[in-house]
Amino acid sequence: MCKLLFQTKLTEKVGLYTEENMVKDIQLERVTNQARTGSxxxxxxxxxxxxxxxxxxxxxxxxxxxxxxxxxxxxxxxxxxxxxxxxxxxxxxxxxxxxxxxxxxANITFPGNSMVYLPYSGYIACSKKLSEHERVRMESIFQPLLTEQEGLIIRTKSVEITEMDLREQLDKLRQTYEEIKSMASHKKAPCPLLLLHQIPDQMLNQYQSMPLTEIIFDQFEEMKKMERNFPQLADRMIYKQTVHSPDNKTIDQLLEESIQPAVRTKEGIMLTIEQTEGLTVIDIDSSQYKSRQNKGTTLFHINRKAIRPIAAEIRKRNLSGIILIDFLKMKNREEQQQIRKWLCKELEKDVIRTEVYGFTRLGLLEMARKREHVSLLQLLTDRSSTVHDVKNLESYAYQLERQLYAWNGTKTEAIIIAGSAEFLRFFRENIRPNIQGIITFDVYHFTDDQTLHYRIVRTGSVEIIEEYISQHKDLVIDKLL
Incomplete structure (x- = not known):
């Protein structure tokens, strides 16, 4: 059972992909990152x-x-x-x-539900999942419609669509390209011509071929927009006022887990994930694993048990580039090949391309994963090492926004926040415009550069907050929301 869950109401947009009620992919879209893939x-x-x-x-x-x-x-x-x-x-x-x-x-592309339009490629390519008969049929449909300069990538979904609908989709993609060219002729560089949103647009496009049972939105208007953009998925789209992860963890709990270097599996296997500028190393520790089998059999069994959580962490953390996995020592090459085969099978579920190259002479498994977006570690911390990492200012600002939103509908009438000047400036400029009409209670703030990012000073009734303000006339306390 596969689901997509989108939280788009707040400033930081969040997308979750789940399988069997387990979070497999976490994607974030932030206001400070406009130059996203596809824009x-x-x-x-x-x-x-x-x-x-x-x-x-x-x-x-x-x-x-x-x-x-x-x-x-x-x-x-x-x-x-x-x-x-x-x-x-x-x-x-x-x-x-x-x-x-x-x-x-400069070889720009325009993705559709069943094809990708390439104005300058000059070729037609079909999905490898199409049969030879289907490829020939698709090429016979599109070849007469394209100029020598134009090209198409034909997706698997195309065989489920009528020829008339395929032609209409091509016309729409062409029209988008012409609009981009026209816009460029009247603009002064540098400027954006088409900004693609990662959440929900690109994530929906990425997972549209998966067997999705539900696509849940916390904004009705966003859901209606996606129904128009992805009509083949419209019957699975659902609006809910509040979107929760399937294991009832908060977004901040999920994000905190995703930057911790240590991961303990239910079998007692410990994975240590170390990200550096050049590569990522995943180490397996079996000291807490209990087994009555002989040592050689046990090590191989542990390696096999570690494959699924390793693949899950690679996807969830969005690890990319060179990845080395230090499996426990195995008896022979046949065992290594079996582990490689199982890992490849598990990674087939990944929508991002991966290559598993095999074991080095030192017994490390080499693999690579295409880099489409930055890893969660870099996005959340601005640092390349997992050692002693703390979240960056921007991450704490979005955390405060979610915290304030969670207090909506409670007995809280007002709140006072203390924060560093830099933190409060970021919040006022980037987050306040989006949530002014959403938060239902009064929020006050004052600057305290002894505070790392922010802290909650007081919450409660209006009377409690007014009393605090009157007792602290030495502080410049202003209304934030």
């Missing part, structure tokens, strides 16, 4: 570096992306086609990572 910009060329055959394109103020020659689908050298200060339409294919800016392409 299209009219970029301004900063400079072209001929030595590496690449251009640096400014897409937002102080946001410069990297455009490689292979991502420029037009004839001629980059240096002759792109000059400093000129404009070019580009799309984000990889979000900014650590100190690196986003990776860009």
């Amino acid at each position: 299209i910009y009219l970029g301004k060329v900063r400079n072209v570096d001929q030595s590496i055959e690449a251009a640096f394109i400014e897409i937002e103020k102080n946001v410069v992306g990297f455009l490689a020659k292979k991502e420029f689908p037009f004839d001629g050298e980059l240096s002759s086609s792109l000059t400093e200060g000129s404009s070019v339409i580009v799309q984000v294919i990889k979000e900014a990572y650590q100190d690196k800016g986003p990776r860009l392409t």
Whole structure:
């Protein structure tokens, strides 16, 4: 039983994908990250570096992306086609990572429910899941409709749709492309042309082929919008005023778990997940595991038991790039190959492409996972190591917003918050505009730079809060909400 749950009412948008009431994927969308994968910009060329055959394109103020020659689908050298200060339409294919800016392409794409339209590719590609007969039929439908320059990627879903509906979808995607071009001709670079929302749009697109039984929204208007964008999923969309995770954990509890380096499984196996700038290492500790089998059999059995939680943590934490797994020592190569086979089988459920390469001479299993978004660790902490990590200011600001929202409908009439100047400034600028009409009680605040981020000073009736304010005239206490 697979479900998608979306919390879009508050400033930080949250998407959860669950299987059998277990959270398998957590995705976040924040106001500070606009350059998301799939978004299209009219970029301004900063400079072209001929030595590496690449251009640096400014897409937002102080946001410069990297455009490689292979991502420029037009004839001629980059240096002759792109000059400093000129404009070019580009799309984000990889979000900014650590100190690196986003990776860009000029070979823009427009995804639909059953196809992806590529204005400059010049080829038709079909899903590998389609039979040879279905591929030939799809190509015969679309080949006469495309110019020599245009291309399509045809998804598995296309065989379930009538030819008329397929043509209509192609026309809509073409129309979107023409609107983007028209908009670009009247804009000054750098500026956004199409900002894609990760939650719920991209996450729905990512999981639309899964056997979803329910798609739950906490905003009715957002649900109706997604019904129009994903009509084939409309019958599974449900509105609920409050969306909870299936295990009744709060969002903040789920996020806190996702940045902890240690994970204990129900069998007593301990996984330690260490993320560095270059790679991620997953270690298996069996000291708490109990078994009556001989040592060799036990080690192999532990490795097998660890596969499912390892795959689950890779997905949930959005680990990407190079991943090394230090399985317990096995007796022979056959056991290693069996473990690799089981891991590959478990990773087939992942909607993000993974490659499992095999075991090194040191007994480490090598694998790689495509980087589409930053890991939860980097998003929540702004740091690359899991050692002694604490959440960043932005994470605490969203945590406070969820905390305030949870007090709606309770007996709380007013609240006083103390916070650092930087924290309160971020909250006022980025969160207050979104929740002013949502929070049903009064919120006051004052600056206290001895406080790390924020703390709740008083909650209760209006009289209690007014009494506190009158007794602390040395503090500048202002109304926040």
